Amino acid sequence: MNTSSRLHNRERFLSALTTKLGREPLTQPSPFTLTKARQHNVLSDQTEPQQLDLFMTYIRENLGVSAHRIQTQELAQCLTDECLTHYPCAQGLVLLSQDARFADLSCAVQPLQKSGFTTTFWQDDHDRAQPIQLAEQAKVGIVFAEHALVESGTIVLESSALQGRSISLLPEHSIFIIRRSSLLPRITQFCEQLHQRVQQGERLPSCVNFISGPSSTADIELIKVVGVHGPLSASYVILEDQ
Amino acid sequence: MSMKTSSTQFKQRIRTNMQDSIMRESVASAQERMFGNRARAAEDIGHWDEWRQMGMDIREHVLENLDFYLTQLSDNVIENGGHVFFAQTAEEASAYIERVAQAKNAKKVVKSKSMVTEEIDLNAALERQGINVVETDLGEYILQIDDHDAPSHIVAPAIHKSREQVQQIFKDKIGYQGSENPAEMTRFVRDHIRQDFVNADIGITGCNFAVAESGSIALVTNEGNARLATALPKTHIAVMGMERLVPTFEELDVMVTLLCRSAVGLPLTGYVTVLTGPKEAEQTDGPEEFHLVILDNGRSDILASEFKSILRCIRCAACANTCPAYRHIGGQSYGSIYSGPIGAVLSPLLGGYQDFQDLPYACSLCTACNDVCPVKIPLAELLLKHRQIIAESKLTPIKERITATAFNFINSRPTLWGSAVNMGAKASKTLIKEGDMAIKIKAVEEWHETRDLPESDGESFRHWFKHRTPSDKP
Numbered sequence: 274m275n276t277s278s279r280l281h282n283r284e285r286f287l288s289a290l291t292t293k294l295g296r297e298p299l300t301q302p303s304p305f306t307l308t309k310a311r312q313h314n315v316l317s318d319q320t321e322p323q324q325l326d327l328f329m330t331y332i333r334e335n336l337g338v339s340a341h342r343i344q345t346q347e348l349a350q351c352l353t354d355e356c357l358t359h360y361p362c363a364q365g366l367v368l369l370s371q372d373a374r375f376a377d378l379s380c381a382v383q384p385l386q387k388s389g390f391t392t393t394f395w396q397d398d399h400d401r402a403q404p405i406q407l408a409e410q411a412k413v414g415i416v417f418a419e420h421a422l423v424e425s426g427t428i429v430l431e432s433s434a435l436q437g438r439s440i441s442l443l444p445e446h447s448i449f450i451i452r453r454s455s456l457l458p459r460i461t462q463f464c465e466q467l468h469q470r471v472q473q474g475e476r477l478p479s480c481v482n483f484i485s486g487p488s489s490t491a492d493i494e495l496i497k498v499v500g501v502h503g504p505l506s507a508s509y510v511i512l513e514d515q
Numbered sequence: 516m517s518m519k520t521s522s523t524q525f526k527q528r529i530r531t532n533m534q535d536s537i538m539r540e541s542v543a544s545a546q547e548r549m550f551g552n553r554a555r556a557a558e559d560i561g562h563w564d565e566w567r568q569m570g571m572d573i574r575e576h577v578l579e580n581l582d583f584y585l586t587q588l589s590d591n592v593i594e595n596g597g598h599v600f601f602a603q604t605a606e607e608a609s610a611y612i613e614r615v616a617q618a619k620n621a622k623k624v625v626k627s628k629s630m631v632t633e634e635i636d637l638n639a640a641l642e643r644q645g646i647n648v649v650e651t652d653l654g655e656y657i658l659q660i661d662d663h664d665a666p667s668h669i670v671a672p673a674i675h676k677s678r679e680q681v682q683q684i685f686k687d688k689i690g691y692q693g694s695e696n697p698a699e700m701t702r703f704v705r706d707h708i709r710q711d712f713v714n715a716d717i718g719i720t721g722c723n724f725a726v727a728e729s730g731s732i733a734l735v736t737n738e739g740n741a742r743l744a745t746a747l748p749k750t751h752i753a754v755m756g757m758e759r760l761v762p763t764f765e766e767l768d769v770m771v772t773l774l775c776r777s778a779v780g781l782p783l784t785g786y787v788t789v790l791t792g793p794k795e796a797e798q799t800d801g802p803e804e805f806h807l808v809i810l811d812n813g814r815s816d817i818l819a820s821e822f823k824s825i826l827r828c829i830r831c832a833a834c835a836n837t838c839p840a841y842r843h844i845g846g847q848s849y850g851s852i853y854s855g856p857i858g859a860v861l862s863p864l865l866g867g868y869q870d871f872q873d874l875p876y877a878c879s880l881c882t883a884c885n886d887v888c889p890v891k892i893p894l895a896e897l898l899l900k901h902r903q904i905i906a907e908s909k910l911t912p913i914k915e916r917i918t919a920t921a922f923n924f925i926n927s928r929p930t931l932w933g934s935a936v937n938m939g940a941k942a943s944k945t946l947i948k949e950g951d952m953a954i955k956i957k958a959v960e961e962w963h964e965t966r967d968l969p970e971s972d973g974e975s976f977r978h979w980f981k982h983r984t985p986s987d988k989p
Contacts, residue, residue, distance in 0.1 A: 405800055434795070460771065481788075498698045
């Protein structure tokens with residue numbers, strides 16, 4: 274499909290706008306810089322170990338997630354233990370990211386299956402129905418975080434063929450694997466990265482998610498309920514890679 | 516639901532709602548908590564006023580350069596493989612979305628919470644096509660199945676209902692048998708509409724902020740429903756008010772920070788989802804088709820008017836959470852999908868004075884809303900401006916205009932004013948008995964009804980001031 278058939282009414286719309294404003298359409302925006310830029314100062318006085326402590330405290334106290342700091346070789350055992358903690362009967366499907374950039378989740382397949390779970394990797398085939406259906410049936414979804422944000426206890430995920438959106442969305446329980454070296458003070462630093470990537474001509478992944486804890490609502494009497502349409506609970510596993 | 520949510524008179528709505536003790540208790544307690552959460556979040560991050568200034572500067576810059584950024588945004592959405600429809604009116608927007616739905620032969624649509632789709636009455640348009648529309652935000656869902664009850668808060672639309680009322684609605688409408696425990700009811704709804712997400716042909720969302728530099732849209736949510744609506748259906752349609760964008764991700768950072776802290780008192784909400792075009796060919800889930808509908812619907816008129824600053828609004832509802840009038844009359848009294856101070860300013864602008872001319876009077880001009888607004892909109896001044904226009908265009912009741920004209924005539928003539936206040940002071944001594952006045956003055960009658968008037972000693976202030984003895988002087 275060509276470009277023009279996907280863009281509708283722009284000229285008419287914008288010319289009505291500039292006519293009302295009594296000026297010509299702009300070809301350049303007016304210069305703009307933020308005068309205060311307070312966002313860069315948040316947590317800037319904290320050392321890396323202090324930031325990690327703040328992160329651990331925030332996620333435990335405010336997000337109600339379980340959190341573990343482990344060495345990479347402990348990953349398979351830690352993931353299995355987390356699954357068993359949340360599903361002691363060891364029944365159900367565990368859905369694993371195929372993304373192996375930081376660690377290969379194949380290591381967890383055997384211990385999980387030995388405990389009684391079934392496992393499957395996210396499928397990057399073009400039939401969307403089946404992978405979504407598997408994710409819908411899964412009890413646990415395990416994904417890698419690109420980054421984690423200290424201030425808000427946030428996980429940053431980027432969608433990819435190897436790690437679809439559904440893994441951290443449809444299963445009841447999410448496990449996020451975070452590299453300690455990927456910790457950033459706040460959303461500011463990640464937005465700066467996105468801005469630079471766009472400036473370098475990159476087409477951003479179709480879905481970038483900032484996830485802070487399991488899904489929640491306060492729509493009934495403003496009482497917080499954890500677990501709505503997204504996952505009901507979450508675990509954070511921090512890999513000591515420094 | 517269109518902008519207008521009620522056909523009864525404003526004062527009648529207020530009288531009815533003020534007798535609803537469940538609503539009043541729910542709103543008061545919710546307002547207190549939301550107010551407290553916001554205040555704490557503002558204090559935690561520090562230098563809040565500077566943050567607000569940044570928010571205001573970003574929003575003003577966007578409004579000044581709106582046509583440039585809309586061009587950049589739409590170019591980038593097209594570049595990413597998406598579709599863009601510029602809609603001048605609500606009807607144009609609805610008609611486009613209907614056409615997309617027809618082309619997809621859609622039977623079911625899942626929606627995440629969006630004020631702008633309420634504004635254009637999209638659900639009704641789609642339902643007329645025989646399409647099943649499911650509101651998936653828990654609050655919106657409660658209202659939808661409760662025979663389309665009107666929302667009472669921009670962020671928490673069902674806040675006027677008690678848990679027992681919600682339990683009854685679920686029991687009557689979707690066969691719920693459980694307790695009034697919010698967690699149990701929420702879990703029931705999760706299971707009840709999960710298949711709707713899986714089976715939906717189209718997901719429709721609003722847009723908290725579009726990012727011009729990349730053609731992305733950002734959704735700020737908590738429940739996970741917006742993620743589901745944009746991950747599972749094959750088509751995603753996002754509808755945005757034309758002013759809801761930022762130039763780059765650097766400004767998105769500041770605006771999202773202000774929105775989350777102001778709306779729910781958190782550094783970030785549960786999900787901030789940044790979507791860029793349809794999914795890549797090699798990805799499995801995510802929409803194959805992405806449509807962005809950019810809506811004017813009166814906004815360009817506002818932009819060219821003295822009310823321009825209202826377009827800075829990021830829909831956080833901090834103004835409603837601090838407003839004493841909102842606290843007492845509740846959101847449904849406004850008779851608009853937009854309630855609270857923002858609703859009182861915006862509804863007459865988008866929906867016309869004919870339907871919303873009473874709203875600028877739902878305000879005591881205490882200006883508390885100005886102080887909490889994360890983008891420093893002078894809400895109280897805008898409300899006053901509305902009143903001025905309403906008075907000048909003779910939309911105010913005739914009795915009020917006659918009284919005001921008489922007052923202005925006397926007030927601008929010092930001698931006449933002097934004798935009038937002396938006469939008034941003497942008359943009030945005779946007429947005011949036990950806080951009540953024997954003669955009713957039409958224009959201020961309702962004002963009287965709720966107040967005890969002070970006893971008068973028959974002397975005007977001016978007379979007393981002129982004749983006071985040295986001992987009275989400081």
